[in-house]
Structures are given as structure tokens and as C-alpha cells.
Amino acid sequence: MHEGAPTADVDSGSFRDPDSRVVRSDGRIFRVLSERGAAEWRTFAASPLFGELVEEGKLIATRETDGLDLGLTGLPSAVDGVLEHDVVPFVSYPYEWTFGMLRDAALLQLELVRRSVEAGLMLKDSSPYNVQFMGARPVFVDVGSFEPLREGEPWAGYRQFCMLFLYPLMLQAWKDVAFQPRLRGAIDGITPAECRNLLSARDLFRRGVLTDVVLHNRLERRYAESTRDVKSELKSAGFRKELIVANVGRLERLVSRLRPPRSHSTWSGYGLTTTYSEEDAERKRRFVDDVVRSESPALVWDVGANEGRHARDAAESASYVVAMDADAVVVDRLYGELAAERTENVLPLVVNVVDPSPGLGWRGLERKPLAERGRPDLTICLALVHHVSISGNVPVAAFLDWLRELGGAVVVEFPTPDDPMVARLLARKREHDHPDYRRDWFEQCLAERFDVLDSLELGGGTRILYRARPR
Amino acid sequence: MLAYIDPGTGSLVLQMIAGGVAAAAVTAKLYWRRVKRVFRPRRAEDEGTLS
Numbered sequence: 001m002h003e004g005a006p007t008a009d010v011d012s013g014s015f016r017d018p019d020s021r022v023v024r025s026d027g028r029i030f031r032v033l034s035e036r037g038a039a040e041w042r043t044f045a046a047s048p049l050f051g052e053l054v055e056e057g058k059l060i061a062t063r064e065t066d067g068l069d070l071g072l073t074g075l076p077s078a079v080d081g082v083l084e085h086d087v088v089p090f091v092s093y094p095y096e097w098t099f100g101m102l103r104d105a106a107l108l109q110l111e112l113v114r115r116s117v118e119a120g121l122m123l124k125d126s127s128p129y130n131v132q133f134m135g136a137r138p139v140f141v142d143v144g145s146f147e148p149l150r151e152g153e154p155w156a157g158y159r160q161f162c163m164l165f166l167y168p169l170m171l172q173a174w175k176d177v178a179f180q181p182r183l184r185g186a187i188d189g190i191t192p193a194e195c196r197n198l199l200s201a202r203d204l205f206r207r208g209v210l211t212d213v214v215l216h217n218r219l220e221r222r223y224a225e226s227t228r229d230v231k232s233e234l235k236s237a238g239f240r241k242e243l244i245v246a247n248v249g250r251l252e253r254l255v256s257r258l259r260p261p262r263s264h265s266t267w268s269g270y271g272l273t274t275t276y277s278e279e280d281a282e283r284k285r286r287f288v289d290d291v292v293r294s295e296s297p298a299l300v301w302d303v304g305a306n307e308g309r310h311a312r313d314a315a316e317s318a319s320y321v322v323a324m325d326a327d328a329v330v331v332d333r334l335y336g337e338l339a340a341e342r343t344e345n346v347l348p349l350v351v352n353v354v355d356p357s358p359g360l361g362w363r364g365l366e367r368k369p370l371a372e373r374g375r376p377d378l379t380i381c382l383a384l385v386h387h388v389s390i391s392g393n394v395p396v397a398a399f400l401d402w403l404r405e406l407g408g409a410v411v412v413e414f415p416t417p418d419d420p421m422v423a424r425l426l427a428r429k430r431e432h433d434h435p436d437y438r439r440d441w442f443e444q445c446l447a448e449r450f451d452v453l454d455s456l457e458l459g460g461g462t463r464i465l466y467r468a469r470p471r
Numbered sequence: 472m473l474a475y476i477d478p479g480t481g482s483l484v485l486q487m488i489a490g491g492v493a494a495a496a497v498t499a500k501l502y503w504r505r506v507k508r509v510f511r512p513r514r515a516e517d518e519g520t521l522s
Contacts, residue, residue, distance in 0.1 A: 016475065016476075019475075124475060125475070125476050154483045154486040156476065158482050158483075158485075162482075211488075212489075215488065215489075219481030219482070219485050219488075220479055220480075220482065221481070223479075223480035223484065224480075226480055228480075230483050231483070234483060234487055237487065239487060239490075243486065243487070243490030246490055247486055247490050250489065
């Protein structure tokens, strides 16, 4: 490290491609290229496709720096080029996306492969971790994936596409099996054999199943022990790039026809059936708006965002809002609305706050835990604490510890045990199961961790909003 | 194959087969167009005599 230079760290999730590594320095994002990586980049940068994709917002804006020295040591090959990327405000992973988000990311990946092949280029891999969301806009971030096309070679990323995009979408669409826990459980996704085993006989008649699942699985097993040079055999048999284009076109039609299995869930009608009077809803809205405006936060987390009304309001004053909810159906609907409006500063994510994304992959560092990807300046927790405390069995004090650790200001709502929603949750429990779920205890714990600046009673005193800053 | 991910040998073979089906579809489409072309000029003549 050079004297006085800002600290530069190779991103702990960027090591799989030896020719292209992501480096963070002083809030900026760089990509360090090997000699081969730099040659591939210059081919790509010189093609019209690069400019088109950046212009269309499908590829992260990227510039080559002028011989910038990040002072990196310990890299196995010499640095031959350093790129700088635009910063993605909040990094998210496929196991936090909704069906619509994973499908749009898949369609973006396929479009990039098709247009690359037509431009004499190719993508090295096919990973949804190469796609990020700017609000509701999917953007491909791995510029190091592009390389010159080698005539006669098939698409190396096809298998990865199936395991991390296609099978998760198929299983969700046809079997109503949520893909998020599966992708969170396996960093490489669902294998052809696993997907085959999860499909039933009637699924064999569905589009793509015979080819992309059944036959794919059979061929994978047959060639598992093979030492044949299939690459050369395919080349001499006349494998052409037109076959890649045809295959990708087929997958584009298949993926674009997949639909989420359900449009209703426990919380999908919450916005309509809320226990609030119209007047209270408006007072609540004004209270939250006032806090957001006076805090003027860069990053807001709306935890338990439901249909996203408060997240959208917050986005008018905040730079970026992450709207999280555990109900994937509700979040997918929000994503659909935001995508149609082309909103770029509200990021909808499927997050269960009592079981949030942990660190995953190699040494648990390849994919970062939720809070390490950007701590909020303001956290909004409306109609949430009773679910965390009563349904999730998290003590009220532990919940407030977590809120305090996030580090920012909070707007938090406490529905008292007299609130009809809370009474319903408590009715399922034994008496005295939640001795800490009381207004006085909540207020005592809150005051121990935060300076309470303001509060507002709603619903005849059954719901209280607090505005607080960390002590 | 020069790839830092494992492309899977079976997955490569599959692309030939799946691509082959697509290639066959293209051939069939070309053939169908030829069939249509046989009938098209006559229809044009018919319309011409009517007007």
C-alpha cells in the first residue's frame, strides 16, 4: 500500500474470474484486469455493442482509468488495465429477488448473449450475480464477462444459466416451490438432476422440459466420466454460432412465458383491509414524511414495506430506498409497478427480518450479509414489531438492539396488545408467553438505546409512532 | 474449451441437439416458403384480372 493512498480492497466475492477482479476504494468501484482481461476489454470497448448497451442502461457505465495505481499487492498476474464502474447504490442477490426480478435478469442475460454473438463476442459465464438492480432496472455489471467469440464453440454458460435462472423459475412457476431458499442454500443453483427429480410426469409436456431438463440431465450423466474431446468433435461436426442464437432465442421465448404461480398471499390485500381509518392513515403518512424530509437520508430501509406506499413517499426526499418484505407475492407486485414506472431509486427485496441473508460462499465472504451492503441512515419499521416479537418470538429488547446496530435514525410503530391485529396474534399463544410485549417496556427499551424526538398516537391510542435517533 | 466455469460436457452436447432441432425448424420454414411461392404468382394474376 502506498503512503497516503486510500485503502483499496479486492472485493471478497470477486475471485472466480482470474482475469478480472473488483476492487473497492474510497466508495468507488474499480475493476483490475490481467493482460488477457485487458485485451478482452479493449475488444469489447471498441465494438459498437458496448456503447449501445451502456446507452440503453443494460450495462453498467464503465470508463478505463488513465494508468491509475490502486497500490494492490499479492495479485498473481501483472495489472494491465483498471476500469472504473458507476456505483450500484445497494447490492442485492438473486435469493432476495422476486420471480419477476429473476425473470427480467434472465431475459437480460439472454439478450446480452444473443447480441454479443451477433457482434462477434461472447459471455464467459451466465450468473445472476452479474446482474444488479438500479431500483427496478436490471443492469449487467460484469464487464469482464465479455470476450471475443471463438467460432465453433458452444455457449459455455448454458449449464450455469439453467442452474441459476431457468430451473429456479420453472420450479416456482410450475410447482410453486420458492426459488429464494434454494438459491440461498446453494451458490451454484439447482442441478439438472435435482430439477428432473422435482418435476412430475405431467410436467414433461411443458415447454423446455424434455430438452433443458430431461435430456440435459441424461447427457450430463452419460458424459460425467467421459474423457472424449467433445469440444473438437462439436467443432468438426459444424457447430456454428447460428446454433447459439437459435438456442438463446428458444430460451427467451420459454422464459418470457413463465408466470408466477400465485397473485394472492396473506399480505397481498393488506393495503385494502388495514385497520386504520382514512384520517389515521393520512396522519401516519404525514408523520413519516416529516421525518424523512428532516433527516434527508441517503439510504432508507423500509422493513416490512408491504405494498411500498411509505417507501415510495420516502423516495421523494431520500436518495435511495430499499423496500423489504418477507412476502414475495407482495414484493413482486411492487416490483412490477416500479418497473412499469421506471423507478430507479426504490429497490424492492424479499427479506424476512427474523431470518435475513447471511454471508455465503467461500469463507462466508463471497456474498455479504444484508447490513454489510449498506447501512441505512433511516430505518422505517411500520406495523412490524408485533410480527417480529409475537410470531417470530424475538424479544422486544433484542429487536431494538438490532435497530440500534443498524446505526441510523428510526421511525418505528408499536401496536399495543389492544390493537386488533396484535390481539389476533396473541390469541394463538398461551397467556404470558410474551410478558415483554407492553407499551411501557417497549418505551423503556427504546429510550435506553435512542433519543426519542417525537411520537404520535393513532387508532385511539392502540398504535404509537416514534421518531428516534441513536444515543 | 477455454472457460473458467465448468461448461459441463453433457451441456455442450445438448446445445448441438437443441440447436439441431432449431436448425431443422429453419430448414422446414424455408421449404414451406418455397411451397407458398408456387401458389403466390397465380393468386396475383387472379387479382389482376378482376381489377
